[in-house]
Amino acid sequence: MADELANWFAERMDEQEVWSGLRPGPAxxxxxxxxxxxxQPFLADTVDVVALACDVFDHTGCAAAAQRIAERGTPASRRGAAIGLWLFAGTDLVGPLTAPLDERKAAPALLALAFRVxxxxxxxRWLSDSERRDEAVRTFLLWNGLLPRGEDVTQARxxxxxxxxxxxxxxxxxxxxxxxxxxxxxxxxADAKAKEAAARYNSE
Incomplete structure (x- = not known):
């Protein structure tokens, strides 16, 4: 069963680090x-997440993540990423959220939906089941570096x-x-190497 998360683990994402750097986000x-x-077009098995990402964003990091999702993911992974892209695109098409999403961290948020959830x-089920929708949203916000409005880190976690x-x-x-x-x-x-490098630099 752990094979289902192989793509996620391959991304080498550090959840503990993410929890330590959240900023306020929407509810x-x-x-x-x-x-x-x-x-509905975002939910089709044939959705082109790379083209969609290029339409929504103009930075290469997100397109590269979308490419990995397209190449390694299942149809469910692609639909998950497309839903994440809708959350970003909806700001222009529907209206802004009370706190903006972080486009600089779009890639990890999309990868989390595609490869983890x-x-x-x-x-x-994210659309039909409120508890699973809550899971998808909380995962998306976490990896977008955002703390849900009205919650502290302990509650959110x-x-x-x-x-x-x-x-x-x-x-x-x-x-x-x-x-x-x-x-x-x-x-x-990494911390030990950084300290060692700093000590060497300071002694020179």
């Missing part, structure tokens, strides 16, 4: 309402982990724990 209910309004919960399908499945939860351990080791190694 979960507000983003959920926007998600529920996703137009969609393999476990089909995007069609608790609610995210309650909804997170990865943590609800034994094998997947273990795979996630292993991945997070690897990320923590790499973080410590």
């Amino acid at each position: 979960v209910d507000e983003v959920a309402a926007r998600l529920a309004s996703t137009p 969609a393999p476990l919960v089909d995007p069609g 608790s609610l995210f982990e309650m909804r997170d399908s990865v943590r609800r499945e034994g094998a997947l939860a273990q795979a996630l724990a292993d991945h997070e351990h690897r990320m923590a080791v790499q973080r410590r190694l």
